[in-house]
Every structure is written in C-alpha cells, then in structure tokens.
Amino acid sequence: MTKRDPEATEFPSEKDLKKTANSAQANLKASQPETKQKAAAQTAQSADNDNEAVIDKLLDKNQELEKKLRASQDQYLRAEAEIQNIKRHNQMEQADLIKYDGQKLATAILPSLDNLQRALQAQSSNKAQEESILTGVKMVLKHLQQALKENQVEEIPAAGQKFDPTLHQAVQTVPADDQHPAETVVEVLQTGYKLKDRVLRPSMVVVAQ
The missing domain is CATH 2.30.22.10 (Head domain of nucleotide exchange factor GrpE)
Structure with a gap:
C-alpha cells in the first residue's frame, strides 16, 4: 500500500479553531442573559406570590379585627344604654319619693x-x-x-x-x-x-x- 501524506483540508487551521471558539463563546454569552432573565422572572413571580399570600393574610386579619371591633362597639352601646336606663329609673324613683x-x-x-x-x-x-x-x-x-x-x-x-x-x-x-x-x-x-x-x-x- 502506498503511503499518502494528509492534505491540508483534513485538519482545521488555527484560524478556523479560533473562529469556532469565538462562535461557542458568543453562543454561551447569548444564552446567559436569557437564563438570567428566566431566573429573575421566576424569582419575581415567587416574590409576587409571597406578597399576595401575606396581603391575603393581612386582609383576613383586618376583617377579623373589624368584626371584633364592631362587636365590642355594640356591647359598649348596649351597656351604655342600660346604664342610662338605670339612671333614669333611679332618678324617677327619687323624684317620686320626694314628690x-x-x-x-x-x-x-x-x-x-x-x-x-x-x-x-x-x-x-x-x-x-x-x-x-x-x-x-x-x-x-x-x-x-x-x-x-x-x-x-x-x-x-x-x-x-x-x-x-x-x-x-x-x-x-x-x-x-x-x-x-x-x-x-x-x-x-x-x-x-x-x-x-x-x-x-x-x-x-x-x-x-
């Protein structure tokens, strides 16, 4: 068998290797912002979900406190009205005793x-x-x-x-x-x-x- 020397086209040149490396780096750099954006979007979505959960809890707590406040105000008004009725009754009795x-x-x-x-x-x-x-x-x-x-x-x-x-x-x-x-x-x-x-x-x- 006759021995054949390899042709130049069978091996990439240094220029081609650099071009390939630069292309890979460019592709990598191009893909990194997209990954970061996705990660940032996911983080923001997670933060929004957490905020919504906190807001919902605060709203529920606020409604509960408002109900308790209304109940307390109602009890206070009833007690105040009862006290006023007792005072009026006592005043009428005292007035009758004097009269x-x-x-x-x-x-x-x-x-x-x-x-x-x-x-x-x-x-x-x-x-x-x-x-x-x-x-x-x-x-x-x-x-x-x-x-x-x-x-x-x-x-x-x-x-x-x-x-x-x-x-x-x-x-x-x-x-x-x-x-x-x-x-x-x-x-x-x-x-x-x-x-x-x-x-x-x-x-x-x-x-x-």
Whole structure:
C-alpha cells in the first residue's frame, strides 16, 4: 500500500479553531442573559406570590379585627344604654319619693277624717252637749284638713261632677233625672283624696245612669 501524506483540508487551521471558539463563546454569552432573565422572572413571580399570600393574610386579619371591633362597639352601646336606663329609673324613683313624701302620713290619718265626719253627722238629744261635741270635732277636722292641705293632700271633687273612673269609684247607681244627668255623681259616700296628681283613694260615689 502506498503511503499518502494528509492534505491540508483534513485538519482545521488555527484560524478556523479560533473562529469556532469565538462562535461557542458568543453562543454561551447569548444564552446567559436569557437564563438570567428566566431566573429573575421566576424569582419575581415567587416574590409576587409571597406578597399576595401575606396581603391575603393581612386582609383576613383586618376583617377579623373589624368584626371584633364592631362587636365590642355594640356591647359598649348596649351597656351604655342600660346604664342610662338605670339612671333614669333611679332618678324617677327619687323624684317620686320626694314628690309623694307625705303619702304614708296622709293615708294613715284618712280614717280619722272619716270618723270625724261621721261624728259631725251624728245627732244627740242633748242640744248643749251636741253643740260642744260639734264644736270640738269641727276644730279637729279643720286642723287635720289644714295639715293635709299644707302637705298638698286635697279632697277629690265628686258631688255633681261628671263620673271619672280614675278619681271616683261607683258603688251604686240610680236612675238619671233632670237634676242628675246620666254619668254624674249623685252622692258621695266616702270622700276621696289625692296627693298632688296621685290618687290616694278614689271617692266612693253613687252615679246616675
């Protein structure tokens, strides 16, 4: 076999090797920015996801706190309203105690007034004795009535008045006539009294029907 020397074209020249190396380096450099961009995009996406998760948690926490705040405000308003109601109730009770301070005393002496009035209506065969009794009873009755008046306890007008169920208690009825129209008081059987605007006891009356 004849030995053949290799031709020049079978081996790359130094120039070709440099060109190939430069091309590889250029390709490598061109690919690096794309890889970095992808990595940066992935990092940014991951950061966005993390931020969204944090924001969602913060929004949920904020809604929870708002609910608790509204519940606390509602409880506060209810408690405040209850306190105000208690204050008003106590003030009304105290005002009533002051306003009707003489009620117990007035109620206690009303039976004495009734007895005195009955004594005045009683008759005696002894005129002198009767005059003396009447005079004494009248004085006592006058003093009692004056004491009641000073404490703003007054008789409830009844005779000839239009029947008022808030002031009068009808214990008997009689037919109405010209002098006593229907629903008017014909006779007072027991005097009623009131302390200011509070009825201590109603007048017991006979009413025309």
